[in-house]
Amino acid sequence: SYVLTQPPSVSVAPGQTARITCGGNNIGYKSVHWYQQKPGQAPVLVVSDDSDRPSGIPERLSGTNSENTATLTISRVEAGDEADYYCQVWDSISDCLVFGGGTKLTVL
């Protein structure tokens, strides 16, 4: 089955830029979605189809996808960005919707 690899944790100071990666074989050919999950809450879709932001998601969050790595970038990080972030794709070979293992973003 298709595997998505995320770093378990990323730490960044307020005002800096956080980059959260999602690795997968030829992931650049897939549509990648990103979710933010705060403690005790359901995930929230923050980036769809590699780089589209749903309504209400700040422009500080952006996504890219190329070759074997998709990246969620959070600019001018705020304390409120502290959360777990998950990437997700559809794998047509295994007919399975796959999530990455998640990355905990800590704002120092």
Place this chain on the structure above:
Amino acid sequence: QLQLRESGPGLVKPSETLSLTCTVSGGSISTSSYYWGWIRQTPGKGLEWIGSINYSGSTYYNPSLKSRVTISVDTSKNHFSLNLSSLTAADTAVFYCARRTGLLSFDYWGQGTLVTVSS
């Protein structure tokens, strides 16, 4: 505003079958534009897709769970349901229902319901 709400038992015994329902409000489940899905999250761990269904009953399941999963829809009640059989402690998780878009992302989620498998 579309809302989804999961309902069902919080405690189930090993070897039994879990039944959960997701009630959709603020919109119709009978739209060809979307599928409706179940996702679970084990304590302290990540997300796992269980399966999805559309308004006409077309389903697709995670291959790793397919032998134990049945998802059904009742358009008259605007809800869809999950049955997961042969439960073990490893199935203890928060179960979410969500709306799946045409791009295969989930844009609306329920608040989740914790199901514990224990005797």
